Amino acid sequence: MTRESWHTRVGFILAAVGSAVGLGNIWRFPWMTAENGGSAFLVVYLAIILLVGVPGLLAEFVIGRRSQRNPAGALYRLSGSKSWGAVGLFGVVTGIVLLSFYSVVGGWILRYFLASFTGSYFGSPGAYFEAIDFGASAVGYHVAFLGLTALIVLGGVRDGIEKATKVMMPAIVVLLVALAAWAVSQPGAGAGLSFYLDFDAAYLQDNFADVVGAAAGQALFTLSLGVGTMITYASYLGDDHDLAFDGAAIAVLNTGVGVLAGLVVFPLLFATFGELTGPAAGGGPGALFVSIAGAFSQVPFGEVLAVLFFGVIALAALSSSISMLEIPVAYLVDEHGASRRSATLGLAGLVLLTGSVNALNPGLFTFVSGPLVDLMLTAGLAGFLVFVGWVLGRDALAEFDSGAGRATKSLGPAWLWSVRTILPLFLLATLALNLLALAGVSVF
Numbered sequence: 001m002t003r004e005s006w007h008t009r010v011g012f013i014l015a016a017v018g019s020a021v022g023l024g025n026i027w028r029f030p031w032m033t034a035e036n037g038g039s040a041f042l043v044v045y046l047a048i049i050l051l052v053g054v055p056g057l058l059a060e061f062v063i064g065r066r067s068q069r070n071p072a073g074a075l076y077r078l079s080g081s082k083s084w085g086a087v088g089l090f091g092v093v094t095g096i097v098l099l100s101f102y103s104v105v106g107g108w109i110l111r112y113f114l115a116s117f118t119g120s121y122f123g124s125p126g127a128y129f130e131a132i133d134f135g136a137s138a139v140g141y142h143v144a145f146l147g148l149t150a151l152i153v154l155g156g157v158r159d160g161i162e163k164a165t166k167v168m169m170p171a172i173v174v175l176l177v178a179l180a181a182w183a184v185s186q187p188g189a190g191a192g193l194s195f196y197l198d199f200d201a202a203y204l205q206d207n208f209a210d211v212v213g214a215a216a217g218q219a220l221f222t223l224s225l226g227v228g229t230m231i232t233y234a235s236y237l238g239d240d241h242d243l244a245f246d247g248a249a250i251a252v253l254n255t256g257v258g259v260l261a262g263l264v265v266f267p268l269l270f271a272t273f274g275e276l277t278g279p280a281a282g283g284g285p286g287a288l289f290v291s292i293a294g295a296f297s298q299v300p301f302g303e304v305l306a307v308l309f310f311g312v313i314a315l316a317a318l319s320s321s322i323s324m325l326e327i328p329v330a331y332l333v334d335e336h337g338a339s340r341r342s343a344t345l346g347l348a349g350l351v352l353l354t355g356s357v358n359a360l361n362p363g364l365f366t367f368v369s370g371p372l373v374d375l376m377l378t379a380g381l382a383g384f385l386v387f388v389g390w391v392l393g394r395d396a397l398a399e400f401d402s403g404a405g406r407a408t409k410s411l412g413p414a415w416l417w418s419v420r421t422i423l424p425l426f427l428l429a430t431l432a433l434n435l436l437a438l439a440g441v442s443v444f
Contacts, residue, residue, distance in 0.1 A: 006236050011162040013246055017253045018165035018319030019229050020094070024222030025258040026313050028369075030265040037203035037215045038195040042262070044204065044215040049223070049255050052216070052423055056225045056381050057247040059308055059388040062399045064234030065243070071228030074235065079391050080326035087383040091228030094349070094376045098227060100354040101369045102324060103149065105213065106317045107359070113314050116306035122297035129289045137361040140368065143352060149321040150348040153329055156340060157236050161322055164435030168315040175312045179305070180263040180411060183271070186299075192270030196262050209433050216430040217374030223254060226380035229323045232330045243399070244411065257316075264309070268295045304305035325351070371438050378434065382427040389420030 006012040033041050066076035072092050076085030111132055115121050121128035133136060152160045183189060204211055234243075250342045272295040296306040325347060332343035358365040388396050396419075397412045 004346045006162060008162075009246075010234065011166060012237060013223065013249055013253075014169045015161050015165045015319075015323070016224075016230065016233050016246070016250045017437075018169050018256075018316075019224045019233065019323035023318070024218065025254070026261045026316055028165065028221060029218065029261055032214050032218045033196070033262060033266075036043075036211050037200055037207060038266075039198050040200045040207070042201055043209055044197065045219055046209050046255065047179065048212075048215050048219040050161060052426060053219050053223045054223065054247055054251045055415055055418055055423055056220075056385065057223060057230055057251060058175050058243055058415060059396075060228070060230035061234040061237075061243040061247060062388055062392070062396045063384060064231035065237045065239070066396075066399045067231075068235050069073065070334050071231045071333055072237065072333045074231055075387055079387070084385050084387060084391065087240075087387065088228065088231075090383070091226070091231070091380050092328050092331045094227045094380055095229070095324045096351060097356070097368065097376060098373060099149075099321060099324040099351050100209075101358045101365055101373075102317070102321055103146045103355045104138060104142045104365060105369075106145035106149075106314075106321055106361045107138060107143075109310060109314050109317055111137075111141050111292065112289060112311040113307070114273060116303060118311050119303045120307070121293055122302065124294040125297065129293070132358060134287075134365070135360050139356045142355045142359050145317070145321070146348055147350060148318060148357065149325055150344050152318070152322045153325045153344050154341060161175055161326065164322065165319050171321075172312050172315050175308055176257060176260040176264065179309060179312070180226060180260050180267075182305070183264045183267040186271035187268060188271040189267035190270075192268070193263075193265035195270065195350075196266040198436040202244075210437065211429055212375070213433045213437055214377065215426070220377040220381055221373060222257055223251065224320070224323060226377035226382075226384070227324070228327050228380070228384075230328050231384070233323065235330070236361050244415075265292060268292065268299075271295075272298050283421050332436045371434065374434055375431065377429045382431065385419050385424045385427070389416065389424070392416060 006015070033045075053125075063074050063078070067077045069077055070092065071088035072085050073088070075088035076082065079085075083212075112121065117265075132141075152164045154160060184193065224230060235253075261371070269291055272293075294311070295308070296302040296309070299305065323343070328347050329340065330345045332338040333340055334346070338346075357366060394416070397416060
């Protein structure tokens with residue numbers, strides 16, 4: 001059976017950006033930023049994107065293109081070791097865990113998008129969210145969002161994922177730029193820009209471990225690293241792609257969308273309320289759906305703006321959820337000879353059950369969407385980096401150089417050195433900090 005591939009380079013880049021640009025940028029990023037000191041978090045987050053995220057992207061690209069397999073099959077095929085295959089399988093499982101909570105939030109977004117046409121949540125956003133966040137209604141919308149995700153993945157790489165993201169990604173950027181331009185022009189928006197962009201060194205010094213741990217988890221989440229998405233997507237690539245260029249383009253576009261989301265959220269909140277208010281003041285999964293929804297209820301043409309805003313988020317969420325489902329689908333197709341149809345429908349049925357459990361249990365949902373995901377992504381990327389640095393070693397440079405220009409090739413040895421040493425040590429230290437924070441132990 002001939003393996004699928006991307007039709008165009010632009011299609012691959014937009015699909016990879018679509019995987020990265022999702023709820024991590026628009027739902028989780030404002031929540032994590034508000035919870036971790038605003039500008040202090042932003043600076044650390046951007047540094048980790050540059051110093052860890054881009055090299056990590058390249059490492060996953062190398063594994064994927066060299067093996068032409070999903071994460072589990074890739075590590076086993078390149079090493080001949082079942083132990084390394086198990087490390088890759090951990091990434092496949094992480095993808096299922098991610099989608100199990102992600103589709104619940106996707107369901108919330110579908111609900112809010114539809115409700116925005118009438119402004120039905122404008123009267124009391126907090127009460128509205130509490131009525132729909134968990135329970136039977138949340139299960140129903142989770143199923144609807146998961147159905148849309150499965151429908152796209154059923155179409156395959158070219159006709160499903162690539163075609164969908166070619167439409168969704170430009171729409172997301174255009175709508176976010178328009179919303180950001182409007183938000184920053186509102187009276188009182190300057191305080192929000194200050195909270196978001198003026199570096200707060202004192203806060204970072206006092207909360208260093210918490211900020212670094214949160215920023216690392218967010219960076220990996222938003223770039224889809226540590227789960228094997230980029231391994232899977234790169235496995236559909238040909239040898240003519242410059243991996244370094246593609247990785248840098250994906251990181252820049254993804255980070256730009258995240259920054260744009262902040263330029264919508266924080267100026268809007270401060271312009272409307274004069275401060276962070278409601279869940280946004282302390283973070284939490286409901287921040288977007290209560291505080292932002294409340295802001296739209298108090299501005300002219302709020303229904304129109306809300307439709308645009310939640311429409312952007314719905315597109316972003318869908319572009320990421322399809323990549324999460326594609327990971328285990330590729331695993332079943334590659335390693336077990338399943339058809340794309342049976343793999344997609346079977347896995348959608350599994351996530352329907354696991355996601356429903358999250359939709360019915362707020363405590364479990366909060367744990368899975370926060371600490372568990374941070375830990376799994378950090379551990380997963382550390383494993384992929386160690387594999388590239390010490391198992392593939394200098395052989396990885398041949399894949400890194402393929403399709404690259406002279407300037408890019410010269411960066412290869414420095415990249416390999418960082419993948420072998422600095423980055424795994426940083427991720428392991430971050431993993432330890434997250435574990436200690438989860439246990440309630442203060443380090444700094």
